[in-house]
Amino acid sequence: MTVPAIEGGTPVRKTVLSFSPPDIHDKEMDAVRRVLQSKWITSGKECKKFESLLSKYVGSEHAVVLGSATAGLFLSLKIEGIGDDDEVITTPYTFAATANVILHAGAHPVFADIEDESFLISPEQIRKKITARTKAIIPVHYGGHPAELDAIRDIAQKHSLIVIEDAAHAIGAEYHGYKIGSGKNPTVFSFHAVKNVTTAEGGAVTTDDEAFANELRLYSLHGQTKDAYSKLQLGGWEYDIAVPGYKFNMTDIQAALGIEQLKRVDENRVKREKIAKQYSDLLNAFDFVKPPSIKEGTTHGWNLYPLLIDFSAMKIDRNRFIDALGAENISSNVHFKPVHIMSYYRKTFGYKPLDFPVAYSLFLREVSLPIYPQMNRQDINDVIEALSRILHYYKK
Numbered sequence: 001m002t003v004p005a006i007e008g009g010t011p012v013r014k015t016v017l018s019f020s021p022p023d024i025h026d027k028e029m030d031a032v033r034r035v036l037q038s039k040w041i042t043s044g045k046e047c048k049k050f051e052s053l054l055s056k057y058v059g060s061e062h063a064v065v066l067g068s069a070t071a072g073l074f075l076s077l078k079i080e081g082i083g084d085d086d087e088v089i090t091t092p093y094t095f096a097a098t099a100n101v102i103l104h105a106g107a108h109p110v111f112a113d114i115e116d117e118s119f120l121i122s123p124e125q126i127r128k129k130i131t132a133r134t135k136a137i138i139p140v141h142y143g144g145h146p147a148e149l150d151a152i153r154d155i156a157q158k159h160s161l162i163v164i165e166d167a168a169h170a171i172g173a174e175y176h177g178y179k180i181g182s183g184k185n186p187t188v189f190s191f192h193a194v195k196n197v198t199t200a201e202g203g204a205v206t207t208d209d210e211a212f213a214n215e216l217r218l219y220s221l222h223g224q225t226k227d228a229y230s231k232l233q234l235g236g237w238e239y240d241i242a243v244p245g246y247k248f249n250m251t252d253i254q255a256a257l258g259i260e261q262l263k264r265v266d267e268n269r270v271k272r273e274k275i276a277k278q279y280s281d282l283l284n285a286f287d288f289v290k291p292p293s294i295k296e297g298t299t300h301g302w303n304l305y306p307l308l309i310d311f312s313a314m315k316i317d318r319n320r321f322i323d324a325l326g327a328e329n330i331s332s333n334v335h336f337k338p339v340h341i342m343s344y345y346r347k348t349f350g351y352k353p354l355d356f357p358v359a360y361s362l363f364l365r366e367v368s369l370p371i372y373p374q375m376n377r378q379d380i381n382d383v384i385e386a387l388s389r390i391l392h393y394y395k396k
């Protein structure tokens with residue numbers, strides 16, 4: 001059954017407000033055009049420049065740009081020597097890529113439930129999941145909200161585990177005064193189209209470990225000791241294949257886009273934060289709605305604005321709530337359907353929804369609202385107006 005717009009069938013706005021469109025300025029177009037008109041369009045000097053700006057921005061010694069965050073997570077596991085039935089602890093409340101890469105590496109994903117309402121992996125639950133086979137922990141900075149890194153690093157140190165941060169959503173976020181990505185451990189960013197910095201598709205790993213960064217570069221491009229750009233710079237055709245590498249490189253076209261995007265990341269984060277505050281100010285007035293919480297000492301990246309609704313207090317369920325927003329011409333989304341209830345994971349590992357009760361209960365109550373820097377005052381007011389109408393009209 002379709003849900004009509006509330007006020008006599010007239011939606012809050014005439015045109016659809018997208019959920020997360022890319023924010024591309026003329027400078028990005030010019031930068032991409034410059035690369036396309038040059039003699040070098042694949043991995044080259046723009047990638048090197050993007051790496052250097054990125055490491056400077058997050059405060060790491062090194063950054064390696066890649067074709068995706070998925071590639072970065074997978075290569076980080078591989079280079080850390082994880083595979084062959086090792087166990088890697090991660091959250092079920094993430095996009096499937098976080099868990100899929102553990103399987104690709106030949107290891108076992110072991111889920112630790114999230115904390116109530118923060119959506120972040122619970123250090124308490126991680127402790128319970130450690131066995132003699134555990135080798136690594138992948139915390140996810142969900143939506144740009146930093147995970148409990150101090151507690152997670154303490155656990156890792158005590159049990160000699162590796163931490164690989166999934167910071168796909170978290171460029172610009174900070175933990176206790178430091179940018180996410182500045183820690184010693186590998187941190188993996190995504191530059192997919194809906195992320196706060198986009199290269200259309202793309203990712204990067206930041207690290208302080210030079211040997212690790214060199215291995216990442218080697219494995220990301222076939223294992224070649226001398227890639228095409230180095231040949232161009234240094235001369236000589238000869239190269240070796242030192243390891244059987246992958247094809248996970250970024251192109252200069254993407255990097256040129258990323259360089260311009262990175263210049264606006266802080267300014268855009270502040271815009272996102274202002275939108276979040278306006279949403280939360282409205283939502284705090286409804287006792288059956290919970291706006292996202294922010295942990296002490298963190299700066300949220302606000303890639304997502306996930307709200308939690310107690311649908312038992314409403315006359316409609318989550319899907320009809322999303323339809324009701326749609327009827328007002330406001331796009332929304334759900335982040336995430338937990339990995340353990342995906343059919344592959346259910347069939348292969350026998351998971352039941354309530355094996356991770358917090359993740360499952362949050363999933364049933366979660367709706368993500370549009371949050372992006374191009375939203376103007378009218379767009380923000382439209383979302384607020386639509387939410388307000390729907391929450392009043394459908395509450396029991």
Ligand SMILES: Cc1ncc(COP(=O)(O)O)c(C=O)c1O
Nearest residue numbers: 068069070095097168190192203
């Ligand atoms: C939490 C998380 N991790 C990893 C990824 C994978 O990122 P990519 O698409 O750059 O491979 C995503 C993608 O959205 C994600 O949301």
